[in-house]
Amino acid sequence: DGGITQSPKYLFRKEGQNVTLSCEQNLNHDAMYWYRQDPGQGLRLIYYSQIVNDFQKGDIAEGYSVSREKKESFPLTVTSAQKNPTAFYLCASRSGTNQPQHFGDGTRLSIL
Amino acid sequence: GDSVTQMEGPVTLSEEAFLTINCTYTATGYPSLFWYVQYPGEGLQLLLKATKADDKGSNKGFEATYRKETTSFHLEKGSVQVSDSAVYFCALKASNYQLIWGAGTKLIIKP
Numbered sequence: 001d002g003g004i005t006q007s008p009k010y011l012f013r014k015e016g017q018n019v020t021l022s023c024e025q026n027l028n029h030d031a032m033y034w035y036r037q038d039p040g041q042g043l044r045l046i047y048y049s050q051i052v053n054d055f056q057k058g059d060i061a062e063g064y065s066v067s068r069e070k071k072e073s074f075p076l077t078v079t080s081a082q083k084n085p086t087a088f089y090l091c092a093s094r095s096g097t098n099q100p101q102h103f104g105d106g107t108r109l110s111i112l
Numbered sequence: 113g114d115s116v117t118q119m120e121g122p123v124t125l126s127e128e129a130f131l132t133i134n135c136t137y138t139a140t141g142y143p144s145l146f147w148y149v150q151y152p153g154e155g156l157q158l159l160l161k162a163t164k165a166d167d168k169g170s171n172k173g174f175e176a177t178y179r180k181e182t183t184s185f186h187l188e189k190g191s192v193q194v195s196d197s198a199v200y201f202c203a204l205k206a207s208n209y210q211l212i213w214g215a216g217t218k219l220i221i222k223p
Contacts, residue, residue: 006155042116042201042213043156058210090155097209098163100146103155 002027006091006104012112013078013085021076021107023091032074033092033101036060043090049074078109086111114139114206118214121199125192126222133187133217135176135202143204145169145178145185146211150199159187159200197221 004025013019023032031050035043045058049068063082068074074093078085088108092101119134137145144163148156160169165180174189185202202214 004155040215042215043211044213045210048210092156098144100158100161101211103148103157105153105155 004091004093004102004104006089006107008107009105011107011109013109014112016080018077018079019109021078021089021091021109023074023076023104024072025074025091025093025102025104026072027093027095027102028071029093029095029102030071031094032068033094034058034064034066034074034076035090035092037088037090037106046076046089085109114143114204114212116202116204116212116214118200118202118217121216121218122220123217124220124222127194128191129221131187131189131192131196131219133200133202133219135185135187135214137183137185137202137204137212139183139204139206139212141207142180143206145176146203146205147174147176147185147187148201148203150201150216152198156201192219192221194221194223 007022033048034046044060047066049055065077090106091104094101115138117136146161147159149159150156160171162169162178168177176187199216199218201216203211
């Protein structure tokens with residue numbers, strides 16, 4: 001079945017460590033997104049990519065980095081510069097500008 | 113700038129009660145509007161959408177009508193079930209094609 005796969009489901013990070021969250025889609029979607037979700041808040045856009053080898057910062061890009069080397073993959077790295085990384089991270093993709101976004105099941109990141 | 117405002121939760125109802133979750137928006141033009149649902153520990157799923165004024169989106173017994181005059185897109189369901197317990201997000205598609213999200217409304221249905 002087509003869909004978006006995020007891994008791992010749970011991730012723990014030590015202070016000062018970079019971690020990478022995986023997002024893979026087999027929907028042949030051009031656009032991909034990373035959101036951060038904190039308790040009681042809506043989704044905040046971290047980065048998005050409309051096409052391979054191109055990406056743009058969202059509203060809260062500081063302390064994060066991404067790459068888009070393949071259409072299917074859009075990994076997110078949470079760097080040590082992100083001082084409050086504990087959150088639920090959601091990846092999404094979309095096929096066209098008038099199509100809705102489809103979401104993965106999320107990765108919950110916690111600090112040890 | 114564009115924004116979405118949802119009623120604060122949690123909303124607690126008994127099974128078979130009528131549900132309304134309010135959503136109002138501020139935007140230039142006539143954006144597409146969406147309701148997404150998030151079940152515990154999962155990602156978001158599109159519930160319904162409307163792309164122009166007076167459109168009614170519907171799915172799984174839920175409905176929402178795009179009201180241009182009141183800039184609203186309230187979510188309704190005639191008879192809720194325990195399985196409807198989730199967080200519901202209202203969103204609009206901005207002119208740059210990004211989604212602007214409401215804060216989410218947690219719905220709790222008691223048997």
